[in-house]
Amino acid sequence: MNAVDIKQKVSKTLEQYPAAVFKNRKDHVIVKDSEADVQIITANTRTVPGIITNRGCCYAGCKGVVLGPLRDALIITHGPIGCGYYSWGTRRHKGRIDGDEKNYLSYCLSTDLQEGDIVFGGDKKLKQAITEAVEIFHPETIMICSTCPVGLIGDDINADAAWAQKEFGIKVLAFSCEGYKGVSQSGGHHIANNSLIKHVIGTGERAVGKYSLNILGEYNIGGDGWEVERIMKRIGYDIVSVMTGNGTVRDLSNAHLAHLNVVQCHRSINYIGEMMNTKYGHDWIKVNFIGVQSMAKSLRDIAAYFGDKDLIDRTEEVIAEEISEISDAMEYFRNICQGKTAALFVGGSRAHHYQMLLKDIGVETVLAGYEFGHRDDYEGREVIPTIKADGDSKNIESIEVEPDSKYYRVFLSPERVIELKNTINLNDYPGMMKGMSDGSIVIDDLNHYETEEFLKILKPDIFCSGIKDKYISHKAGVFSKQLHSYDYSGPYAGFKGAVNFARDIAMGLTTPSWKLITPPWKKEPMLEGTMAV
């Protein structure tokens, strides 16, 4: 199907909506066209009420995503029991303790607010919960995460945290991450980032090695972080902290001592990267550990940042060894997968990252979207985050970046030009859309109806998404692969992870089961009609 046909089919699909919904949704869908001057997508806006979105809430982003993987923090969900219960062990951030360390990952603590607490206030219950938690677990850090009703009734969780901190002499942090704040998980990431930089990072004092790093936005889903660390350590890096996969408050407290921040998931933790740049002067570079070629490139970029010849040579040595170990297996699976197509719909970075790994095995992405990405995740970054030299970004007249340059020039006025180190390397951070083929669909906040329709239109061989939408794909007889939980497989990051992914995709494609399913619309008449009134 060519780009014109795809555009027509997209329009037809969206025209089924009532006018107001059509007006909203049409701006969230783009058919990639490299001839177009600019392609702008609407993102990070409120989902139309009534649409079955796959998005989560602010609490999910704060408690579930950023704070959840910290092994040594005891998290208390302040709210009715459902929020705590349904976020209990549902994300696959793995953790392993070192020696006799504390590990609270498998626990779920909640204040279990009841009607009476909603009417008369929940502070008393929260204090009681903290007291019990201290008596039972003796944690060094407690984190309180609020859910929706707490914000509505106005419990002062910051005051409660301050009380507990004094009473028990431990770190107690309060996160007002009520689910309704913002339009998705994204607001919750930001809230968690703000508190970690304010209260955790910068409080430790460990000695660091010559090439020391923090890995930001690596959550150790299915053990990804362990695989990345294994390779980094082989090269000779000192990993000061991982944010936050298999992470600890203790490691994070030392993060300011590392030399460089490398950012894997840009959507959930870019704020810490930028705040550490402002507060401590740390550079950060964007990496992608998913895919053989992207892993190799990321390792080269990190080595190039330090610029040390020995480190660069060692990096090349490790890349060559790792690739030679996997090349036969990758070739075997590539032969099975070559020429297939995929549709990807994941949270805020994987729908981009996994396109590289799919390319490694010859699979083309025909549709990709984010649940809660922002425009820069799709379109690439155009503006520099912090211009410390002048303090006021409004003064900037224009910004010039030369391809492959390590510097960018900021024109404050025709006479005043400052040159800053281009650590973010704008050329390497093009966003999702740039690398996609013409005619592919880029879609923000995909919903149930659109998933069904686009599966029919594009007939991809693989649909990569999550637990909420995989069944739509199953019913359509299309192989689905969860990219949040990896369907309990993994790791998929790094070189060896790439083989695991290639194997799982090859298995899914070759199983005969998908051919045994007949989608309901192929055997039942679809009822269509108009309302009488």
Ligand code: CFN
């Ligand atoms: S592990 Fe990450 S990689 S943190 Fe983020 S944007 Fe979620 S939990 Mo699900 S799998 Fe997903 Fe990303 Fe970053 Fe995970 S694509 S939706 S909030 N995400």
Ligand code: HCA
């Ligand atoms: C979240 C967590 C989630 C959900 C996964 C899914 C995860 O968004 O709150 O929908 O399959 O990765 O666990 O993204």
